[in-house]
Amino acid sequence: MGKRFNELSDKHIHFISEQKLFFVGTATADSRVNISPKGMDSLRVLSPNRVAWLNTTGSGNETSAHIQQAPRMTILFCAFDGTPLILRLYGTAKVVHQYDPEWDDLFTRFKPLPGARQIFDVEVDLVQTSCGMAVPYFSYTGERELLSDWAEKQGEQGLWDYWTKNNQTSIDGITTHILEKGD
Template structure:
């Protein structure tokens, strides 16, 4: 029922492009495992072994803390439509902040979002598909605009103040690297 590949095929890349939600999993050496749902127009496949995704400002910043300590990351997609499929991308990730050299090049891959916080680049070392037979059928209604309105209302400075207040430490007390040293 499952298959493993060393890279993404065009068919799997097309599947990713059709999904409205994906999930990112990370963990430090110890402590809590984090799984975050992601939406919006926030993921790009740059090649058969490279993906980037734009992380928006949120209530926590677990992924950044985990990647600073342990670069393992899994991105999971699952079909809620007629054809069942689960797709996982396994690899090593790096976090790119607005202050980093690669930011200006990579941010152009995405629409302009007021709450953009980090970009994560995943070097994919394994791709796995599985059946997805137990995933329910769900209909897509629309994107939520709440997060973008929240960030736009605060402005860039207000969002950065929020980072300083809420995004500098993980749930396990680890640094997230959101603020320059």
């Protein structure tokens, strides 16, 4: 059943590369727990103990706010077809904003996505697998282009205005620092 590993194996990395969807979980000591579904080919394995994912504009910015106060992050993948498997990555995350020195190096590892607002750089300290036998089968039929289309339509200033209005604090009032260096 469940197994623990100190790092990602080649088999784990291959499994991750096949997934179209993953989930990210974060919380501070006093905030609501946030679990977000992610896709859009936005995650990269950088080493057996490091992953990064390119975060695009959303209705909120909970993950960023949480990570800046409590850098714990869990990333969950589950097989919706083929052999059942759940794969969890536990680690310490760091938010990399567009104004941070690390941005350019990390951003080049991704296909550019409209509305990209930050990258989460995660040092993985525990990899856990479990059976996944209760996860139902789902068929992948394609990507939704709605968010990319919306972000392209907004343009740089429109995204900045949206971040100003909607992405500066979490639902619990924790700051995200998304605009600090650009003010």
